Amino acid sequence: MEVSVWQSGAPGEPLSRATAHLPEPAEDELVLEVLHCGLCHSDVSMLDNAWGLSSFPLVPGHEVVGRVCAVGPGVNPDLIGQLRGLGWISGSCRHCIRCLGGDANLCGSLESTIVGRQGGFASHVMAHQDWAVPIPDSVAPEDAGPLFCGGVTVFAPLIDEAVSPTARVAVIGIGGLGHLALQFARAWGCEVTALTTTPAKRQEAIGFGAHEVVALADLGGCAGRFDLIINTSNHSLDWAAVIGALAPRGRLHQLGAVLEPIPVAAFDLIATRRSITGSPTSSPASLVKMMEFCGRHGIRPAVEHLPMAELNTAIERLRRGDVRYRFVLDGPA
Ligand SMILES: [Zn+2]
Ligand SMILES: [Zn+2]
Known part of the structure; x- marks a missing residue:
């Protein structure tokens, strides 16, 4: 399918809207129609290629809240329409000793949402079903995005x-x-x-x-x-x-x-x-537990919303430290 993305053509370059091709979801994969996406400092590091991991054009965004709109083979079609959140990790092998032991975030063949693939500042994003976790009714979806990277990153040292x-x-x-x-x-x-x-x-x-x-x-x-x-x-x-x-x-x-x-x-x-x-983020099980914990205790990110078309403004302000405490960019892309 043709999707709308916000991409940067080279390190340090501003983002512009473009059209990209998203393949059909493969075995175990699903597609989220993006509703909201938080902006994380790691997006800026990737845009600058600060870690040498980036490939351009780069579509950042890994604090996604979206609605399941398509599923691949082996994924329950009843998931279509469900609200789910996606963070830094979008897939793991499911078969190695780390995955089997509950430490899927330590899998040796992780797929990262914005490394070598298209991220969440887009109309749609792909993920393996385990890593796109349900958003309970007790959590406000418009502010939930930052939980999936920033949130689980700081929840991990407590729960794990x-x-x-x-x-x-x-x-x-x-x-x-x-x-x-x-x-x-x-x-x-x-x-x-x-x-x-x-x-x-x-x-x-x-x-x-x-x-x-x-x-x-x-x-x-x-x-x-x-x-x-x-x-x-x-x-x-x-x-x-x-x-x-x-x-x-x-x-x-x-x-x-x-x-x-x-x-x-x-x-x-x-x-x-x-x-x-x-520690690097956490496992899908910890993500699910975190969402329940947030709902039970009224924990929510403090966010400033901007339309996705103002992504470059949000990035510039994040670079200056001018945000309290997280930007969430609202779709449609
Ligand atoms: Zn992040
Ligand atoms: Zn694995």
């Missing part, structure tokens, strides 16, 4: 590592990911601290669920305190202070794709059994 509700959790960076991490950690039952370089966001961080807001520069006053630090920032930090703020057995969980190495003194880990971890 079975964090205790008595844990002291700190979140670094109160942005597109961090504002959701605060909501999740608060609803999880944890003691929640927001760590920020922007004192102006203090009241908003408390509104998202932080019990306390601490300036990153004052982290030295939190030595030995946190069981889990979720770092959404992609900037280099005073790493000794960050690791020093971990309690014994505490864990720094890195989500921001900082490109410089993180230096760590072995003794800061050894003496207190601290650790440093990271």
Whole structure:
């Protein structure tokens, strides 16, 4: 079928509307008619080819909310008409030991929504059925898009590592990911601290669920305190202070794709059994559980809506950090 897409012809170039060919859905695949798509910082990294993964013309967009409009062989045709959400991953092999073990996001042959294929800033997008997860009635679909990348990325360290509700959790960076991490950690039952370089966001961080807001520069006053630090920032930090703020057995969980190495003194880990971890989104099962959790606790992304035709404006503003807290571009493309 012919579909409408927003594509960039070369690294750094603005997007323009074009027509593309979408093949018939293959075995296990379905097509979503795109209603809304969130804008993630990874879209900008891909548009700049910052990770060397991009192929042009590039159609970004991997926080999709859409309606199933066609299904391939092996997919229940009753799904047509259902509202589903799609994030960074659009397919996995379903047969390897990672897929079979419930860690499909760690599959060795993942298909990523905007790597080598057409993403969600389009009239239609394709996905394997496992990775386009249903949106329950309890979640507002117009604001749900950011949950499928930013949301599940910060939900993963809580659910996949079975964090205790008595844990002291700190979140670094109160942005597109961090504002959701605060909501999740608060609803999880944890003691929640927001760590920020922007004192102006203090009241908003408390509104998202932080019990306390601490300036990153004052982290030295939190030595030995946190069981889990979720770092959404992609900037280099005073790493000794960050690791020093971990309690014994505490864990720094890195989500921001900082490109410089993180230096760590072995003794800061050894003496207190601290650790440093990271994770890429999560499994389809965690996506489904996250959606139920959001519905039950009233968790929703704080979004600014723009029509998809204003995608370039949204990208420019995201580059400047001028968004609270996530853009959602509304279709039709
Ligand atoms: Zn993303
Ligand atoms: Zn697999």
